[in-house]
Amino acid sequence: MNLEDRTLNLEDHILSIVSRSRGGLTAESVAMAYAKDMENEIRSILDRLSRDGAINKNRGTGADNATYHKLVATRRP
Numbered sequence: 001m002n003l004e005d006r007t008l009n010l011e012d013h014i015l016s017i018v019s020r021s022r023g024g025l026t027a028e029s030v031a032m033a034y035a036k037d038m039e040n041e042i043r044s045i046l047d048r049l050s051r052d053g054a055i056n057k058n059r060g061t062g063a064d065n066a067t068y069h070k071l072v073a074t075r076r077p
Contacts, residue, residue, distance in 0.1 A: 018030065056071060
C-alpha cells in the first residue's frame with residue numbers, strides 16, 4: 001500500500017468518525033476515537049493470529065489484559 005492509498009484510507013476513517021459524532025470534534029478527540037478504533041482492529045488481528053497458532057496469547061486477569069507473545073521454538077530444560 002503506498003502513501004496515497006494510506007492517506008485516502010485515513011481520510012475515509014476520519015470522515016467516518018466525524019459523521020458518527022454529535023456536534024463538533026476537536027482534532028484530539030478525533031485522534032482518540034481513531035486510536036480506539038485501531039486498538040479494536042489490532043486486538044482482533046492478534047486474536048486471529050493466536051487462534052491460527054502464529055503467536056501465543058496469555059489471557060491475563062481479564063479480556064483487556066491479555067498479552068501476546070511470539071512462539072518459542074525450543075524450551076530450556
